[in-house]
Amino acid sequence: RKEVEQDPGPFNVPEGATVAFNCTYSNSASQSFFWYRQDCRKEPKLLMSVYSSGNEDGRFTAQLNRASQYISLLIRDSKLSDSATYLCVVNSMDSSYKLIFGSGTRLLVRP
Amino acid sequence: DAMVIQNPRYQVTQFGKPVTLSCSQTLNHNVMYWYQQKSSQAPKLLFHYYDKDFNNEADTPDNFQSRRPNTSFCFLDIRSPGLGDAAMYLCATSRVTSGRLDPYEQYFGPGTRLTVT
Numbered sequence: 001r002k003e004v005e006q007d008p009g010p011f012n013v014p015e016g017a018t019v020a021f022n023c024t025y026s027n028s029a030s031q032s033f034f035w036y037r038q039d040c041r042k043e044p045k046l047l048m049s050v051y052s053s054g055n056e057d058g059r060f061t062a063q064l065n066r067a068s069q070y071i072s073l074l075i076r077d078s079k080l081s082d083s084a085t086y087l088c089v090v091n092s093m094d095s096s097y098k099l100i101f102g103s104g105t106r107l108l109v110r111p
Numbered sequence: 112d113a114m115v116i117q118n119p120r121y122q123v124t125q126f127g128k129p130v131t132l133s134c135s136q137t138l139n140h141n142v143m144y145w146y147q148q149k150s151s152q153a154p155k156l157l158f159h160y161y162d163k164d165f166n167n168e169a170d171t172p173d174n175f176q177s178r179r180p181n182t183s184f185c186f187l188d189i190r191s192p193g194l195g196d197a198a199m200y201l202c203a204t205s206r207v208t209s210g211r212l213d214p215y216e217q218y219f220g221p222g223t224r225l226t227v228t
Contacts, residue, residue, distance in 0.1 A: 099156075
């Protein structure tokens with residue numbers, strides 16, 4: 001079983017739609033969770049950290065479910081510029097500062 | 112602006128010809144990481160430096176080595192590149208402090224895309 005699993009997509013949605021991605025992780029002791037965004041042929045960029053209580057940043061909402069070991073990302077009012085790959089990231093079993101990346105979920109927002 | 116810089120952005124090398132990729136940072140972060148990312152795959156950690164301490168991942172091939180001459184710079188050396196080493200190589204940094212409870216986010220450079228001919 002992979003340490004971090006994501007649906008590769010692509011999710012193809014119209015502008016203005018709400019879209020949600022889930023990600024599951026295998027290490028129940030994980031403490032750090034992130035969503036990164038990666039544009040085609042570019043580097044990953046931190047979108048948001050995911051906290052136990054859930055957190056929101058504008059149109060983006062992240063949730064953590066420790067019991068089921070998954071995290072989610074909700075994007076409201078999708079923009080064309082949201083088209084990218086979204087990487088789910090969890091800290092490694094052997095270190096709090098080493099990160100394990102999922103393969104990403106690809107989002108395509110169409111006009 | 113504080114940042115992570117990678118040079119070159121694109122590197123073409125011949126099969127078996129050694130190549131060095133460089134990374135520098137102005138963030139004054141104490142941990143630097145090297146990742147390999149192939150198309151449609153997750154970034155895969157090769158190794159990292161925690162200050163001067165080198166930490167190799169168990170499955171990183173011996174063909175890959177790294178040097179960190181000072182806090183700001185880190186190099187990735189590929190001794191004998193094979194066709195399978197063609198990938199994007201990403202450098203990242205993080206500030207790690209003992210006892211800190213917050214998550215340790217990492218900041219990436221733009222990457223070096225390596226082609227092996």
